[in-house]
Structure formats: C-alpha cells, structure tokens
Amino acid sequence: MAVPLFDAWPMHEPLAEELLAAVERVLRSGRFILGPEVEAFEAALSKTLGCAHAVGVSSGSDALLACLMALDMGPGAEVVVPAYSFFATVGCVLRVGATPRFVDIDPTTLNAEADALLAAVTPQTRAVIAVPLFGRPIEGLERVAERVPLIEDNAQAMGAAPLRGLAACYSFFPTKNLGALGDGGAVVTQDAAFAERLRRTRAHGSGRKYHHDEPGGNFRLDALQAALLSVKLPHLPAHTAARRQLAERYIKALPPGLTPQTPHASHVYHQFVVRSPRRDALRAALGAAGIGTEVYYPLPLHRQGFVEARKGRQAPCPEADALSTEALALPCYPGLTEAAQREVIEAASRACAALEKDARLPV
Ligand SMILES: Cc1ncc(COP(=O)(O)O)c(C=O)c1O
CATH class of the missing domain: 3.90.1150.10 (Aspartate Aminotransferase, domain 1)
Structure with missing residues (x-):
C-alpha cells in the first residue's frame, strides 16, 4: 500500500457538505475580501487561542512581515531567529532590511530554546522570533518576552502553547494543523493598539479608505478561506x-x-x-x-x-x-x-x- 506524506481528503471528506455550503454562502454574498466572514473567523480564532485579538492575513509569511512592519523594524535593527526553520522566519527580517542573528537549536527538542534565544540578545536587538518547530512547544518564553518584543512564529504549532509574546503568527497553508484550501494566515495578540496597527498594515497602511499612514501591504485574508476555516476550526x-x-x-x-x-x-x-x-x-x-x-x-x-x-x-x-x-x-x-x-x-x-x-x- 502506498502511503503519501500528506493527504487532505480523509480530513475533508466528513466535512465536505459544510465546506461546500460555506463556498455557496460566500458566492451568494458577493463579499470576497475581509468582511463578515473574516470577522466571524477572527472572533472564533481569538477565542480558541485565548487571545483578545486575531487579525486575519494572507499567509503565515505575511503575518510575520506585518508584525515586523508594525514594529517599525528596519535597517540597523537586529532580530534574533533560530538557525533552523522554514525560510519565512528569516525572510521577513530581510524584507524589512533588518539583520538576522542566528541561534543554534537544541539537538533533542530541535528548537532554539528560550535560554539560547536570550543569550543572543544584544543592545541592537529589536525583536526575537521563536519557532516551536514541527509543533513542539518552547518552555520559558515569558523570560524572553520580558526583555524584548517577542514574536512567536507558530505556523507549525497551533494550540501547542498559550501566547507569551507580543504576538503569535499562524499559517493556514493546506498542510498546516488548521489548513485552508489555499493560502491564509493570522496574527493573535492581547495588545489592542498592536492589533489596530496590524489591521492598518494589512490594508496598505490605511485606517480610513484612501488615507494611508504608512506603506503597509496587501496582506488581507479573503472571505472564502475564512468561511472554510470557520468550518474546520471546531x-x-x-x-x-x-x-x-x-x-x-x-x-x-x-x-x-x-x-x-x-x-x-x-x-x-x-x-x-x-x-x-x-x-x-x-x-x-x-x-x-x-x-x-x-x-x-x-x-x-x-x-x-x-x-x-x-x-x-x-x-x-x-x-x-x-x-x-x-x-x-x-x-x-x-x-x-x-x-x-x-x-x-x-x-x-x-x-x-x-x-x-x-x-x-x-x-
Ligand atoms: C515556521 C514557519 N514559519 C512561517 C511559515 C510561512 O507560512 P505561509 O506558508 O502561510 O506563508 C511557515 C510555513 O510553511 C512555517 O513553517
């Protein structure tokens, strides 16, 4: 018997009717970007993850990038990252012109652990990105968050640990533990001001239509993915x-x-x-x-x-x-x-x- 590395159908088959109903609902609504479907999913996600705010974005990569942009990260800033992760963990640092400082992993947990992340912090460090790799949580991240803005890159670790940092980023890439039927992502945070800034950042830095406070980007989650994710989240x-x-x-x-x-x-x-x-x-x-x-x-x-x-x-x-x-x-x-x-x-x-x-x- 051939066994693939991943197959989404056994997970989706029992939900197929609900997923198709969600597609039809969005199709009939005519609202395809942000809107009520995204708001409903954000509310459900923030409740599931025990956070006050969830901001739906276009991918896990864009979740990380939006966080660094919302922290005004740029040239001269150092960001501590693990040496072992998917490229997006460091790609976002390079995209904003900051310098990554690499931390080696523990050979048994395969994570860059809290003490190692802390040891890499210098006076130039403006943020730390922690990655619970393959879904294994990292202990002691509170100690990192006390010293420096901490972004938890939880693309692979939905539900593994409560939020300890300023924000946690999630990916809904189809193979992820909560996978969309396309790309998607989210940032969760307890910080209302940071959530508000992220909402502007994901919409070209705009809080009011056609008025832009910063460059931002097009990092919006679409209604179709949000509706499908709302079916899968429970x-x-x-x-x-x-x-x-x-x-x-x-x-x-x-x-x-x-x-x-x-x-x-x-x-x-x-x-x-x-x-x-x-x-x-x-x-x-x-x-x-x-x-x-x-x-x-x-x-x-x-x-x-x-x-x-x-x-x-x-x-x-x-x-x-x-x-x-x-x-x-x-x-x-x-x-x-x-x-x-x-x-x-x-x-x-x-x-x-x-x-x-x-x-x-x-x-
Ligand atoms: C650790 C990690 N960070 C970030 C990402 C980026 O997520 P996305 O593919 O949704 O952009 C991934 C996804 O593969 C990942 O595994």
Whole structure:
C-alpha cells in the first residue's frame, strides 16, 4: 500500500457538505475580501487561542512581515531567529532590511530554546522570533518576552502553547494543523493598539479608505478561506488528538535507529520528524516501498546563499547543520489509518535492518 506524506481528503471528506455550503454562502454574498466572514473567523480564532485579538492575513509569511512592519523594524535593527526553520522566519527580517542573528537549536527538542534565544540578545536587538518547530512547544518564553518584543512564529504549532509574546503568527497553508484550501494566515495578540496597527498594515497602511499612514501591504485574508476555516476550526482538537495518537504509535514502534524529536505533552505534531545518520539511504528505501517522506529542511537558514552573503560574522550553528543532514518527516496527518501507519513502520524497520546489515559488510 502506498502511503503519501500528506493527504487532505480523509480530513475533508466528513466535512465536505459544510465546506461546500460555506463556498455557496460566500458566492451568494458577493463579499470576497475581509468582511463578515473574516470577522466571524477572527472572533472564533481569538477565542480558541485565548487571545483578545486575531487579525486575519494572507499567509503565515505575511503575518510575520506585518508584525515586523508594525514594529517599525528596519535597517540597523537586529532580530534574533533560530538557525533552523522554514525560510519565512528569516525572510521577513530581510524584507524589512533588518539583520538576522542566528541561534543554534537544541539537538533533542530541535528548537532554539528560550535560554539560547536570550543569550543572543544584544543592545541592537529589536525583536526575537521563536519557532516551536514541527509543533513542539518552547518552555520559558515569558523570560524572553520580558526583555524584548517577542514574536512567536507558530505556523507549525497551533494550540501547542498559550501566547507569551507580543504576538503569535499562524499559517493556514493546506498542510498546516488548521489548513485552508489555499493560502491564509493570522496574527493573535492581547495588545489592542498592536492589533489596530496590524489591521492598518494589512490594508496598505490605511485606517480610513484612501488615507494611508504608512506603506503597509496587501496582506488581507479573503472571505472564502475564512468561511472554510470557520468550518474546520471546531475540529482542530480532534485533528490534534489524531496527530498525537499517530506520534505515540511511532514512538513505541519505530526501530531504535530512528531518533524522534523529544516528546512533550502539548506537542501538536505538525510533522513527525526522526533523525537518522543514514537519512538519505533511508528515504530512498522508504520511497521504493511507496512511503512518502520529506526533508524539513535540507539547508538551515544561516546557510541559505542569499542569507550567507548578508549575515556578517556570526557564531556557528553546528546542531542546525547536523540536523539538516539527518531529519526526515514521516506521514502524520488526521485520517492516516492504523493499517497505513503500520506499513510505514514496517517499511522503516525493514530499511533500518537492511542499512545496519549493509554497514557491517566489509568495504
Ligand atoms: C515556521 C514557519 N514559519 C512561517 C511559515 C510561512 O507560512 P505561509 O506558508 O502561510 O506563508 C511557515 C510555513 O510553511 C512555517 O513553517
């Protein structure tokens, strides 16, 4: 049986009628950008996440960019970021002309932890972006938030931890724990003034039609995605429980050669990632057995060509370098059946046994 890395249909099939009704409602309303559907979704999201304000935006990337723009970040400012994440975490820093300061990850949690983030703060630091990678929450971020404006890049970690920073950014990219049927994102915050500023930033810096206080951008969430997300949001707890159950089974049954990210009770398992020193051979063997996998990420942020040329002299990040050669994500999504998961586990066990035997052969 072939098992893809991700399949949205098993999650959407039971909701199909409601999703289609939401599409029809928007179609008939004629309101396609912002408006009541976005407002209703923002209200539901802020309640779910325990925050006073939610601002719907066009993507997780734009959520981060809007936050940095709303903080008036620019040249001369330093922003502390983990060395290991999706590019958007550092892309937004470069977009506003600020300088990223990279922090290495912990080799077992795979996160740049609170103490490491704090240790990288300098007098030039204007913000810290923390990333609970693959959905594993970071402890102690309150201590970071006390010192410096903290933006939590929670694109992969919806529901993993309460807000500790000034704001948290979410992505509704279709594979995310709360995925739209297209692009979308949101920023949540307890700060009314910051929320108001974000609402202007997402609409070309305009609070009043055709009057602009700042450049801003077109970072608006559309009504269709908001209506679809409103259908999916109430199912998030069940979808998270399904991810956790899959992760628990993997942790129990995978061969010892595959080291998972250390568990955490609030982990939301956006991805289930293992480390293997023979990652590429393992991936090839799983691919041959019809099992979808992905490498998140083959090149850490501080190694991206565009970044390397601009980052100046910085401390090395050897743990991020090592993880980029060892990390492998296995299928882990709501609707992945126990039988399909067993296929993944059996294929991984066979591949590990073959690789071990191979390593014992004389060269
Ligand atoms: C950690 C992280 N930050 C930011 C983003 C950007 O989100 P989007 O794809 O919605 O722009 C992603 C999405 O892949 C991500 O994983």
